[in-house]
Amino acid sequence: MNQPYAVWEVMLYAFLDSFPYMMLGLFAFRDCLRFNKRLTAMLLALVEVLFVALVTISLMTRRIPMDIVDIVLSLLYIGFTFLVIREHPGKLLFTVLVLLNLGNLCVVCGKCLEGQLFPELALQVYRYTFFLCKLPLQAILLPLSYLLIFRDIRSSGEEDDAYPTQQAAQHWKYLWVVPGVFYLIWMLNFYNSARTVLENIMDPASSGFLLLIDACSVLIYRLIVDLANTYRSNARLQRKNQSLELQTMQYESLSQRIDDERRARHDLRHHMVVLQGICMMHDWAALEDYVAQYVESTPLDQPALYCENIAANALIAFFSQQAQKQGIRFDAQVALPESVPIGKIDLSVILGNLLENAIEACTRQRKGDRYIRVQGSIIENKLLLAVENSCDGVPRLHPSGAYRSSKRDGPGIGISSVRDVVAHYNGVCQIDARNSVFTAKVLLYI
DSSP, X not given: OXXXXXXXXXXXXXXXXXXXXXXXXXHHTGGGBSSOHHHHHHHHHHHHHHHHHHHHHHHHHOOSOHHHHHXXXXXXXXXXXXXXXXXXXXXXXXXXXXXXXXXXXXXXXXXXXXXXXXXXXXXXXXXXXXXXXXXXXXXXXXXXXXXXXXXXXXOOOSHHHHSOOHHHHHTHHHHTHHHHHHHHHHHHHHHSSSSOHHHHHHOHHHHHHHHHHHHXXXXXXXXXXXXXXXXXXXXXXXXXXXXXXXXHHHHHHHHHHHHHHHHHXXXXXXXXXXXXXXXXXXXXXXXXXXXXXXXXXXXXXXXXXXXXXXXXXXHHXXXXXXXXXXXXXXXXXXXXXXXXXXXXXXXXXXXXXXXXXXXXXXXXXXXXXXXXXXXXXXXXXXXXXXXXXXXXXXXXXXXXXXXBOSSSSSBOXXXXXXXXXXXXXXXXXXEEEETTEEEEEEEEEO
């Protein structure tokens, strides 16, 4: 190792043995980085310098055993990954161990191939011929590993995945043990043997054994990722089913309240009979009291028709009466035909939740003009709905990214239900809260 080429070749070895794998890990979790790209790149450069320096000093001085160096480098890599990526710790540890095993595979196969093609240079350790044999293997194995394992390992970034169930996250507490066991097999084969590491690597039988182990491990890793994604999808589907059940209950409850209002109007003729009887008795005080009580309980100055669609009209009429009772200015400009190509429950969930949230926000408002504006129309093959309301300040955000519920500690269910229905129609739901105004816009492709 005293030849003039040794230093740069050892540094090149250390670089190729760490940088490509760290880049693969960062790319796999590119949507989950804690810091911006510039700071992440600076941290990566710093860790890479430490990698190269430690390996170079160890190999050039021979004062630090390589097994100790491997352990330190593994811990440094784990620390870097945990620092820059925001994901479940078990999933990150799984990723690091898989990448370490992948790096060992490239080293073994590259050195074994070098021994077959350049036997004399292979014995000199870390010659340029090693990199010539290793680089093609990395060019094949790294993209293949991404496609088989890391492409589907990260969270999808969808809102459903922004706050997964604890059960889905708990599985990663134990799944990292699988690549951990394979990593121990690698280490035992390298260092717990009567032969040197170089002899083990140069032996085609030994390398073939490790290659077989790694091929089996890749299949297991793929199975783990598939099972984890299947469980996550099932958990997301279960949450959506629960949300749909809740929406159905809300729809039934709202329908009951609307029916009560209809019955009240239907009973108007009975009130007329009572009023006629009071008038015949010339009891003007009783007449005045009865009329006042009836007007207070059943406002009569609301328009009976907002749009031709029965479900939408009933919802708007109901919430307009609720708004009037609370002294909230209510304006609706809705042009929806009698028949729209979406389910009545879906339309009721969207419009009902948005209007109910608007009523609640205005009710909590302590100052300023309280108002609600509703707009709806169908343009070509798109259904557009917009609900704007005044509010006190900006609603608080839950850590999941959703707005906090005003009724409990957690994300609001109303907006989540709306998003679920909108997603079913591959639509768009845009929420904006600024300057004491909350606006929700929904676009459905019908």
